[in-house]
Amino acid sequence: MDEQTIKKGARILLGANLIFAGIGHLTFARKEFRAQVPNWVPLAKDDTVLYSGFAEIALGAALVFAPKKHEDTIGKAAAGFFAAVFPGNIAQYTHHRDGFGLDTDNKRLARLFFQPVLMLWAIKSTEKSK
Template identity: 70%
Template sequence: MKEENIKKAARILLGAGLITAGIGHLTFARKPFQAQVPDWIPLKKDDTVVYSGLVEIALGAALVLAPKKYQDLVGKVSAGLFVSVFPGNISQYTHKRSAFGLNTDSKRFLRLFFQPVLVYWALKSTQKSKISL
């Protein structure tokens, strides 16, 4: 039961983080998030930030509220989001765009290693527990 409680807490924390980030996309951090949108995205940067913010809020809510039978799917979709936005982190690094305190090449480079952690977190906190006998 302890593992389930840890996974639940991790899932809720990740969901709350996504909801907070999504709200930031729509309000107080809109401009900084635009710094992460690669130039090759065919949408306006602001539109991309708004749409991704809405997705983050929806996925964050799903991580917190989804019934147990859907948690694995929500985790995989959340991991997919983290993979899909990774080019934005690369773009921020390669174009030397400062945002969110990432104002040096070293900080922007180190940020790249956090994305796989988010992918793992989404998958691990939502996967079905293995039944042991």
């Protein structure tokens, strides 16, 4: 399998996961996602979950369907989104909030290390070949 095929598969998988997570924000996992909204966010927790769900669906769809010439930009936008929501993961850890099976501080701490992986995934799966 060549590099382009692997990158395309990784990009589509990331996009599909973002779409699924976004749908979860709007439906079956809203309560779980509310556990990640920091107290300092000036919006209602449920509104924040809904808005971020719409953003995830849009980013996921863009990763899957955007023309090749825009992939690099969309990958950077997705990485920026993952960075922007990282304070929510920190809040879940520091406020000891359960959600998505993260019911211990050790599990919540381990989750923090996955966010940079998502950022790297977004960038590497969309960067222009050299």
